[in-house]
Amino acid sequence: LRLKPPVPLPAWKSQPIVTQKIPNAGPIADLLQRKAYSSSFNRQLRHPSWVLEHITKETLIRGEGVDRSKSRFQEDKDIPEKFRAKLLDYVRSGYDRGHMAPAADAKTTQETLNETFLLTNIAPQVGNGFNRDYWAHFEEFCRRLVTNEEFKDVYVFTGPAYLPKKDETDQKFYVKYEIIGNPPNIAVPTHFFKVILATKDDPSKPEGELHALGAFLLPNDRISNTTPLQTFDVPLDALERVTGLTFFDQAIKDSSIHLCKVSKCILVA
Amino acid sequence: LRLKPPVPLPAWKSQPIVTQKIPNAGPIADLLQRKAYSSSFNRQLRHPSWVLEHITKETLIRGEGVDRSKSRFQEDKDIPEKFRAKLLDYVRSGYDRGHMAPAADAKTTQETLNETFLLTNIAPQVGNGFNRDYWAHFEEFCRRLVTNEEFKDVYVFTGPAYLPKKDETDQKFYVKYEIIGNPPNIAVPTHFFKVILATKDDPSKPEGELHALGAFLLPNDRISNTTPLQTFDVPLDALERVTGLTFFDQAIKDSSIHLCKVSKCILVA
Ligand SMILES: [Mg+2]
Ligand SMILES: [Mg+2]
Numbered sequence: 264l265r266l267k268p269p270v271p272l273p274a275w276k277s278q279p280i281v282t283q284k285i286p287n288a289g290p291i292a293d294l295l296q297r298k299a300y301s302s303s304f305n306r307q308l309r310h311p312s313w314v315l316e317h318i319t320k321e322t323l324i325r326g327e328g329v330d331r332s333k334s335r336f337q338e339d340k341d342i343p344e345k346f347r348a349k350l351l352d353y354v355r356s357g358y359d360r361g362h363m364a365p366a367a368d369a370k371t372t373q374e375t376l377n378e379t380f381l382l383t384n385i386a387p388q389v390g391n392g393f394n395r396d397y398w399a400h401f402e403e404f405c406r407r408l409v410t411n412e413e414f415k416d417v418y419v420f421t422g423p424a425y426l427p428k429k430d431e432t433d434q435k436f437y438v439k440y441e442i443i444g445n446p447p448n449i450a451v452p453t454h455f456f457k458v459i460l461a462t463k464d465d466p467s468k469p470e471g472e473l474h475a476l477g478a479f480l481l482p483n484d485r486i487s488n489t490t491p492l493q494t495f496d497v498p499l500d501a502l503e504r505v506t507g508l509t510f511f512d513q514a515i516k517d518s519s520i521h522l523c524k525v526s527k528c529i530l531v532a
Numbered sequence: 533l534r535l536k537p538p539v540p541l542p543a544w545k546s547q548p549i550v551t552q553k554i555p556n557a558g559p560i561a562d563l564l565q566r567k568a569y570s571s572s573f574n575r576q577l578r579h580p581s582w583v584l585e586h587i588t589k590e591t592l593i594r595g596e597g598v599d600r601s602k603s604r605f606q607e608d609k610d611i612p613e614k615f616r617a618k619l620l621d622y623v624r625s626g627y628d629r630g631h632m633a634p635a636a637d638a639k640t641t642q643e644t645l646n647e648t649f650l651l652t653n654i655a656p657q658v659g660n661g662f663n664r665d666y667w668a669h670f671e672e673f674c675r676r677l678v679t680n681e682e683f684k685d686v687y688v689f690t691g692p693a694y695l696p697k698k699d700e701t702d703q704k705f706y707v708k709y710e711i712i713g714n715p716p717n718i719a720v721p722t723h724f725f726k727v728i729l730a731t732k733d734d735p736s737k738p739e740g741e742l743h744a745l746g747a748f749l750l751p752n753d754r755i756s757n758t759t760p761l762q763t764f765d766v767p768l769d770a771l772e773r774v775t776g777l778t779f780f781d782q783a784i785k786d787s788s789i790h791l792c793k794v795s796k797c798i799l800v801a
Contacts, residue, residue: 285780288689290561312558437711440707508559509555
């Protein structure tokens, strides 16, 4: 098996130590551009680092004959075999294959729907009380920003996170997570985030556009449907620190108001 | 504080969803090119993913007046403040600030030596029995490949790793690691690796060069000096799987023999 060449880095070749002979060892963040989303795959944890969708009224229209029962979860051949998430890893793991970009957001064609079943759009999620319940309502909340609240463009980053917990006996912070598969292959996130940027026309704002931004971080665990969404509202800066990611550029952050100031941040169960 | 722009990706702009408005969220693997090493920083774990050195007889010569006591550990301003490892994080953590590229490999000038004290070359290591003992002897072993075993060029990747352990009560695999700092900031690796490529002239080999390759994975823990180095010898493929990294290209892997076949893989304590 011949490995993919690593991502070329412009400054690389001219440097003293690292040469073409010794290429960049990575980590390579495989960037996968699908029709209905973009995804950045984490080769160490074997799930995406984030998945980005752009939701509009148009992308939510169901195409004729598009049918979820025709879609199958599938391994992603764009990832080298060595780092790939496998269907077998999930079998009897106790976890759902949780969509990052939800299937329900990608019904325009059978192809866009099928893409959401690639394991590069999937991470292990608690099924009952989370993926099949609270998290699903949260996904619906994102769609309602377009269908019920008149936002024009909604950009959503969805992804896993790993949070430390204080051990009460030694007062130290530890991160602990399961790895599923045998041999162990896919990490089970302790949390999942969504960062939502919703825009609509507003002539009173700079560039005539209102930017509403919200970041939410939920435990990968049963959550009661009565828990207010705002319980999981976190400063974007804190989410960036814990994930190591940088969502949106500073200009967008500076020009945004909090999503829950212009939207009722309420889930419909 | 204005954030650094994310790494530009050639295919990025022309794609349907991700636009210049929504740049690549990362993870950005900050590539730091120093005089004595190259390093790739992990913004989530706040330590390098790997550090690469190229050791030769020349790089091991101590420059006049070069003195370790003049070097100070220092935060690396090349990393955005939000993702930076801090000197304070290590204070009273119980862990050493462990060099990935060893200070002793970079004595040619005070500048090269000082560079190894940047926190982008550092990760938390157990002090007694590891950083100050077994690991230090392992570092010396790498230098001896050049000084005592006549290898011409020695390339060493050094970095942290996180290994799962089987829980004997539920038979599941878990990764668990501490995070030091308050608020918690820097992850404490469960293991450290070195991947060593040592080359020398050999007219009987393709391109006239013998390639010797070894991968070693050691627990971040006390190790008795009587433990043979070969205890920690791992298949390079297994190390790549667990770290998500890709060391060297396939041609180099294919043309290499195991380091311990041409070198006595023995540490001198
Ligand atoms: Mg789901
Ligand atoms: Mg050391």
